[in-house]
Amino acid sequence: MRLLVLGGTEFAGRAVVEAALGRGWEVTVFNRGRIAPPTGVRALHGDRTHPEGLAALAGDEEWDAVVDTWSADPRAVRDTARLLRGRAGRYVYVSSISVYAWPRAAGFDEDAPLVEGASADAGQTEYPQDKLGGELAAVAAFGADRSLLVRAGLILGPYENVGRLPWWLTRVARGGPVLAPGPRDLPLQYVDVRDLAEWTLGAVEGGASGPYNLVSPRGHATMGTLLESCVRVTGAAAELRWTDPQVVLDAGIEPWTQLPVWVPPDGELYAGVHHTDVSRASATGLVCRPVGETVADTWAWLREIGGTAPMRPDRTLKGLDPEVEAKVLAAAGDTATGGVPGTTP
Numbered sequence: 356m357r358l359l360v361l362g363g364t365e366f367a368g369r370a371v372v373e374a375a376l377g378r379g380w381e382v383t384v385f386n387r388g389r390i391a392p393p394t395g396v397r398a399l400h401g402d403r404t405h406p407e408g409l410a411a412l413a414g415d416e417e418w419d420a421v422v423d424t425w426s427a428d429p430r431a432v433r434d435t436a437r438l439l440r441g442r443a444g445r446y447v448y449v450s451s452i453s454v455y456a457w458p459r460a461a462g463f464d465e466d467a468p469l470v471e472g473a474s475a476d477a478g479q480t481e482y483p484q485d486k487l488g489g490e491l492a493a494v495a496a497f498g499a500d501r502s503l504l505v506r507a508g509l510i511l512g513p514y515e516n517v518g519r520l521p522w523w524l525t526r527v528a529r530g531g532p533v534l535a536p537g538p539r540d541l542p543l544q545y546v547d548v549r550d551l552a553e554w555t556l557g558a559v560e561g562g563a564s565g566p567y568n569l570v571s572p573r574g575h576a577t578m579g580t581l582l583e584s585c586v587r588v589t590g591a592a593a594e595l596r597w598t599d600p601q602v603v604l605d606a607g608i609e610p611w612t613q614l615p616v617w618v619p620p621d622g623e624l625y626a627g628v629h630h631t632d633v634s635r636a637s638a639t640g641l642v643c644r645p646v647g648e649t650v651a652d653t654w655a656w657l658r659e660i661g662g663t664a665p666m667r668p669d670r671t672l673k674g675l676d677p678e679v680e681a682k683v684l685a686a687a688g689d690t691a692t693g694g695v696p697g698t699t700p
Contacts, residue, residue: 356380356560359418359443361403361425361435364390365665366514367449367507367548368424372396374552385412403431409438420445420559427669428479429488436496445559446497449505449551452568452631454487458623464632465506465566490566500564505555508570508631509616512548512649513656518673519615520653521664526674527585527593534680535582535595536603536610536617542574543581543616544629547649554641567636573629576646578617584650596684597692606683608675615673 358375362368363384369392375382376395384392388400399411403425412435421443425432436446456468472480473487475495493502511520527533546569554569586593600619604610610618611628618624633641657664666672 356420357383357418358556358559359383359385359412359421359439361385361421361423363396364392365667366516367510367551368422369393369514370512370548370552371422371424371555374549374556378556380556383418403435404428409435412438415442417442418444420447422447422449422555423489423493424449425489426451426482427485429473429475429477429485429492432489433475433492433495436493440496443497445501445503445562445564446493447503447505447555447559448489448493449507449555450490450566451482451486452506452508452570452627453483454490454506455627457627459627459630461626461630462632463627463630465568465635503555503558503564504566505551505558506566506568507546507551508568509543509545509628510548510551511545511616511653513652514548515653516665516667517670518664518666520650521657522615522674523582523585524589524650524654524657525662527582528589528591530592531594532596532684533582533593534603534614534675534684535597536578536614537597537599538620539577539579539597541578541617541620542629543576543578544570544573544631544633545576545616546570547644550641550643554636554639557640561639563639567639568631568633569636569641570631570633571643572633572637573631575643580646581616581650584647585654587647588651588654596687598683598687602683602687606679606686608679608683612671612673613675613679 358380360368360372363372372382372393382396384396385399387402392398401411402408421439454469456470470483470487473484475488475492477488490504515521551569582595618628
């Protein structure tokens with residue numbers, strides 16, 4: 356297989372490149388050239404936001420598939436897809452469950468209502484509209500039968516440049532009492548970036564098309580298994596203090612951003628983030644590795660790069676100020692419990 360990856364040096368794109376190389380595929384990447392790609396790929400350079408930015412992709416070269424992870428102005432996807440539609444067999448756009456309209460019903464699937472206001476011809480606006488605009492651009496150029504829309508949920512794993520799992524690992528490694536937002540057995544949904552990559556390439560081989568929600572089955576991990584894995588792999592002298600969700604919210608702490616991954620178990624936010632129907636992806640080969648493996652490999656990668664994860668400039672900073680954490684733990688008192696297995700505040 357001959358694969359073109361638009362991007363290919365960071366997080367999801369890099370995982371796709373490495374998975375393709377592992378399958379023996381011939382891989383070309385196209386990007387700005389700021390970060391070196393993995394060994395064994397051919398690199399083309401250009402800036403999709405510039406008028407002549409796609410010049411390196413002009414010509415008659417052909418690929419079996421294109422994987423595009425773009426998350427800004429949809430017209431960049433439009434222009435690239437139009438250029439490649441006669442020279443690539445399939446266009447894979449790594450999208451997001453953010454394309455679904457809010458609020459989302461618990462258990463929403465690929466037929467759920469989509470956000471309004473998206474256009475393949477738009478400049479950069481809001482993330483949900485940008486992602487849906489990218490989908491529209493891919494389908495417009497390649498048709499519904501030759502476009503694959505990977506609607507990813509929460510993505511974790513090595514190379515993460517969003518700041519979620521790296522923040523938890525760094526915080527736990529610091530040791531001491533850790534504010535662990537309950538309940539401990541709260542079911543989570545996420546996908547290891549490498550599992551996303553393997554499923555995507557398998558879907559390309561199988562000729563899949565259309566939209567697929569791509570996260571783990573609900574309950575594949577919990578807040579408990581995630582954070583306990585962080586304690587285990589770091590070897591830190593950390594004590595998880597499981598704290599009632601209402602105590603966390605009353606302290607003014609923002610779910611998802613100040614305490615990454617976590618959202619309170621009741622209400623629209625949880626239904627829209629950790630209650631996704633993934634039966635379609637599961638039926639077409641999605642396999643999710645254990646949470647402990649994701650955490651351990653992310654910690655190993657963090658140590659390899661000196662302990663500080665890269666951060667995308669277009670994403671919000673994640674994490675909780677140590678002083679705020681200490682105040683909440685002190686105020687929680689007996690309502691916070693130690694990390695005893697089976698404890699669910």
